[in-house]
Amino acid sequence: MQKPEKTQFKRKIHPKDRANCLSQFLFCWQLPIIIKYYKNDFTEENLYPNLAEHSSEGLGNELEEKWHEEEKSSKRPSLFRVLYGMFGRKYIAYGVLMLLLELATTFLTPLCLKQFLKYFDPQEKGITKQEACMIALAIVLLNLLRVLYTHRLYLEFTSLGIKVQIACSTLVYRKYLKLKKETCQKFTLGQMVNLLSNDVERFHDVFAFFHNCWIGPLKIVLGLYYLDVVLGKSAMVGFLILFLFIFIQAYTVRHMANQKLKVARKTDHRIRLMDDIICGIQVIKMYTWEKPFSKLVEISRK
Known part of the structure; x- marks a missing residue:
């Protein structure tokens, strides 16, 4: 019994490659894609290959x-x-x-x-x-x-x-x-x-x-x-209020950066833990250590 052959299709040229300057500036080349998606007629055959510059x-x-x-x-x-x-x-x-x-x-x-x-x-x-x-x-x-x-x-x-x-x-x-x-x-x-x-x-x-x-x-x-x-000197009052908000925003951004750094470190620890568990999964199952290790994974994810 022969195996069914996979359906192959040739993707079209990316519309951005053949769009002129005005079409690219106004994003007109995206309209056919949006219209097809709006009509629920967008399938795998309508996907375009990546741009050559993104290869x-x-x-x-x-x-x-x-x-x-x-x-x-x-x-x-x-x-x-x-x-x-x-x-x-x-x-x-x-x-x-x-x-x-x-x-x-x-x-x-x-x-x-x-x-x-x-x-x-x-x-x-x-x-x-x-x-x-x-x-x-x-x-x-x-x-x-x-x-x-x-x-x-x-x-x-x-x-x-x-x-x-x-x-x-x-x-x-x-x-x-x-x-x-x-x-x-x-x-x-x-x-x-x-x-x-x-x-x-x-x-x-x-x-x-x-x-x-x-x-x-x-x-x-x-x-x-x-x-x-x-406006003269009266504009300084409004600028001072704006300047105050800049300091508040800078403090907020710095706090967010510190939190992102902590998240990155915890992510490294979680991925390293999961990798070690997958590598030693046979030993873990042999000694029935599933619950302790699942607890460790739960803590690291939390």
């Missing part, structure tokens, strides 16, 4: 090659320098573009709003109705531009973070396959799994939000100067 083989080969070059050229090789050489320039260029767009939309919008409100002031007669409509249109377009570029840039930041995550994960996996047996005994499989599933994922978060760490304070300084010019 683990390509990114892993490039990172491995640059890492070998770094080892030859430097006595103290640095992963940061290697990642900067691969993704740093593009990431900085996106950051500068984000800064310019943020400054433009943040400061032009209140200026246009100030001019628009002058139209309703009986003492101001220099602004016509047509000019007021043009200013109102400019306010709408500035807010629309901010929505579009924010999502577009965050998509690019996330894409770069995913590339770094894929490249580092590939390098760690290849290194683990080449380790000697004596070296493997110093590390557990659980530590490797935790390194690939939790630690490498932090690159994704850093790339998505790092630019806000320096653009935010710069916007605050420029905004303070703008408020001082427009």
Whole structure:
């Protein structure tokens, strides 16, 4: 009796690869996917292959090659320098573009709003109705531009973070396959799994939000100067209240970072414990130690 052959299908080209600049900027290439999913007609055949730029083989080969070059050229090789050489320039260029767009939309919008409100002031007669409509249109377009570029840039930041995550994960996996047996005994499989599933994922978060760490304070300084010019010293009171909340938020973030560090350590301990139990499961069953070890697992998970 012949075995039934598996159904094979050829996946289509990813719609982002054939989308033009306008379609990518407005995310129009995603509409067919959303419509199919909305109609409950989305099956495995509708899945697209990964983008070529997200290929683990390509990114892993490039990172491995640059890492070998770094080892030859430097006595103290640095992963940061290697990642900067691969993704740093593009990431900085996106950051500068984000800064310019943020400054433009943040400061032009209140200026246009100030001019628009002058139209309703009986003492101001220099602004016509047509000019007021043009200013109102400019306010709408500035807010629309901010929505579009924010999502577009965050998509690019996330894409770069995913590339770094894929490249580092590939390098760690290849290194683990080449380790000697004596070296493997110093590390557990659980530590490797935790390194690939939790630690490498932090690159994704850093790339998505790092630019806000320096653009935010710069916007605050420029905004303070703008408020001082427009409103005078009375703006300082509102800024002091905002400054107080910044200190509270910084304390909260620091506390959250400490808690995440504790969680990471406990996760390492739990995965190491589970790995040891799985390796010695025959001995545990032979001596009927299931309940004591299940209690240990319960405590570590709790």
